[in-house]
Amino acid sequence: MTKPVRDIAGVMAVMPIANVNTDAIIPSVWLRTATADMGKGLFGGQRYDEQGNEKPDFVLNRPPFREAKILLADENFGCGSSREAAVWALVQFGIGCVLAPSFADIFYENAFRNGLVAGLIEPATYQALKAAAEAHEGSAEFRIDLPSASVITPGGELHPFRIPASRAQALMRGDDEIAMTLQHQPAIEAHYAAAKAESDWLFPATLQRTQSP
Amino acid sequence: MAVEPSTAFDKIWNAHLVARLDDGRDLVFVDRHVLQETTSAVAFAGLKRSGRNVRHPELTIATQDHIVSTDPGRDEDSYPGGRELLTLMRSNAYASRIKHFGVDDPRQGIVHVIAPELGFALPGSILACGDSHTSTVGGLGALGMGVGTSEVEHVLATQTLALTRPRNMRVRFEGKVGTGIAAKDLILRAMGELGVAGGRGCAVEYAGPAIEALSVEARLTICNMSIELGARLGLIAPDEKTFAYVKGREFAPTGEAYDRAVETWRRLRSDENAVFERNILIDCSRIAPQVTWGTTPEHVAGIEDRVPDPAGFSDARRRDGIAQAINYMGLEPGMPLAGIPIDVAFIGSCTNSRISDLEAAAQVVKGRRIAPNVRGLVVPGSMSVKREAEARGLHEIFRAAGFEWREAGCSMCVSINEDVVAPGSRCIATSNRNFENRQGPRSRTHLASPVMVAAAALAGHITDVRQERQG
Incomplete structure (x- = not known):
């Protein structure tokens, strides 16, 4: 169960770089514990110097963007490692929505499961939003309206983003995906029984010996 | 029907x-x-x-x-x-x-x-x-x-x-693969041609005579780097x-x-007329040993090539990206890849840590010593690989050459433990990612095949393994 999300309002930070990888979003040093504050590690490699001090020129260290709720990113955002911590870091920092012309497959799936809105935008929309963000230098509010799948600039312009309708609904309800899948339990069991009957070699006896506690 | x-x-x-x-x-x-x-x-x-x-x-x-x-x-x-x-x-x-x-x-x-x-x-x-x-x-x-x-x-x-x-996508490798060219070179070349988003949303089937000729372990190396193409998965018909x-x-x-x-x-082969949304052809006869020069796996070139000059790219975003990568890597536009000095040579990771990888690298270093200022690490992919390598005496070859012979793990590929590259140091690695800070803060990574990493460790700089072998 994730927290239902309908609308997000806040400052939009821009990261105008293609192929931002999840190692950059959350470096591996932040993954050594199951309970780290991933928000602090967000873009850690670029955000801090070697002594751990904030680099003042990095976008998320600059005053208005420290409170950013929306991230405008470029092509193939979130590529590389499957680490879901990349999404946790964004969410724990306070980002509720990432808009990009495209996302890497695994990141895109991870986003939905943590209530992070991953909105796909046309390249022209990317340019328009980037221009709007630059014009307002972070001082004004952008708004994400999930029911209409649109982003509203401080100037009141409305731009659409793409998100599969049923998945937007799931975000608005805060669906627990495992619970949804378990509604298919009879079909899953039927598949397993059929596979066992037709391809018994797939389930050899050696596998049945599970670890003794 | x-x-x-x-x-x-x-x-x-x-x-x-x-x-x-x-x-x-x-x-x-x-x-x-x-x-x-x-x-x-x-x-x-x-x-x-x-x-x-x-x-x-x-x-x-x-x-x-x-x-x-x-x-x-x-x-x-x-x-x-x-x-x-x-x-x-x-x-x-x-x-x-x-x-x-x-x-x-x-x-x-x-x-x-x-x-x-x-x-x-x-x-x-x-x-x-x-x-x-x-x-x-x-x-x-x-x-x-x-x-x-x-x-x-x-x-x-x-x-x-x-x-x-x-979606279905196929990458066919045609043509004769040259001597000294490994599976790693084939997949790195595909990276150079398709880019890191080239396979996004796709199941990539690797096919063609060059793939059929590969050992199963080499096929695992090919499929391993599918994610670096942005693909959902990669496969080779059994x-x-x-x-x-x-x-x-x-x-x-x-x-x-x-x-x-x-x-x-036996039935798990693509049918004759099966439709692939994308078909890519790669000519293996033109593939030289590959080395990455930048900070994403698509920043790759043949060992005879040079670091690109950003000025030669008309697309501003591309130009800036390449300039930033070259700057991070501490390289100069136009400099030859061969001759770039290295500090660390890492043989390991899920890409290249199987017995055939270690065997190939050992044949290069056998009877020789790695360069004095180079730290060399060999990290078998599993304890089973380690035992097999020791049974063949490979550990003795690596140790005699000056390499560390370590226990199995991801090690200096993900660098989440103590196996890190020091800030500003340069590592040639058989792993799969050369991102900024991947092997530790400010680490610089060049990806290559096991024999290329072995050859670089001996020379102290990036070098063409094909010449090392002759010389």
Whole structure:
């Protein structure tokens, strides 16, 4: 169960770089514990110097963007490692929505499961939003309206983003995906029984010996 | 009845389809699931919170590979920073009756090395793992799904995944592969031609005579880097070599069941007229040993080439990206790749840490010494690989050459333990990612094949292994 999300309002930070990888979003040093504050590690490699001090020129260290709720990113955002911590870091920092012309497959799936809105935008929309963000230098509010799948600039312009309708609904309800899948339990069991009957070699006896506690 | 021609991917996917979901995704059955310590702790916590059990503990195995120390003689406590996650992996696995191959088990190793090695990954199966390089098992003709932690929890609770069906794409490798050219060079070349988003949303089938000629271990290397193409997975249709590879492994079917399995596996080839949305052709006869010069795997060139000059690119974004990469790497536009001095040579990772990789590297370094200022590390992919290498005497060759001979783990590929490259230092590595800071803060990484890394370690700089061998 994730927290239902309908609308997000806040400052939009821009990261105008293609192929931002999840190692950059959350470096591996932040993954050594199951309970780290991933928000602090967000873009850690670029955000801090070697002594751990904030680099003042990095976008998320600059005053208005420290409170950013929306991230405008470029092509193939979130590529590389499957680490879901990349999404946790964004969410724990306070980002509720990432808009990009495209996302890497695994990141895109991870986003939905943590209530992070991953909105796909046309390249022209990317340019328009980037221009709007630059014009307002972070001082004004952008708004994400999930029911209409649109982003509203401080100037009141409305731009659409793409998100599969049923998945937007799931975000608005805060669906627990495992619970949804378990509604298919009879079909899953039927598949397993059929596979066992037709391809018994797939389930050899050696596998049945599970670890003794 | 006319049957639509289908791809190997389609055949496997369709055989695992449990339900079509309202949102357009498919619910597929997961035959095999592999856990590692850095992406499973939160999944088990989620199960506990929601009061759910592991549905099929017998279809999951767990190991400790990412954060585990690779120091000779290590145990679970050798790297204190890893203790929390290593302990959680072991206790979670035990509590759920999941087979756990920890550092005290002779079967311990990198997830993508041990899954094929144990016969846990089988042709035609769907295997999930909370690690993006799960595509590796495609080398056996399995569908390897790299997933996030929520999906690990989903598999544990339901033995299924809800996935967007990938599109079919084929990369054919034609032409004669030259001497000294490894599987790593083929896949790095594909990276250079397709880019890091070239396979996004796709199941990539690697095919062609050059692929058919590869050993199963080399095919695992090819499929391993599918994620670097941005692909959802990669696979190679299984053949006689695959069947022979699987036979006799611990969790593989035996006897008459094996024979029936092989009958099924023989059908897992793309039909003659199967449709691929994208078809890419790569001419192997023109592939030289590949080395990356930048900070993403598509920043790659042949050893005879030079670091590109950003000024030569008309697209501003591309130009800036290349300039930034060259700056980070401490290189100059137009400088030859051969001759770039290195500080560290790393042989290991799920890409290139199998016995054939170590054997190839050992043949290059045999009877020679690595350059005085170079730190060389050899990290076998599994304890089984380590034992086999020691039985062949490879450890003696590496040690005599000045390499460290370490225990199995991910080590300096993910650098989440103590195996890091010092700030500003330059490492040539057989791993899969050359991102900024990947091997440690300000580390600089050049990706290459095992023989190229071995040759660079000897020379102290990046060099053409084909000349090293002659000289």
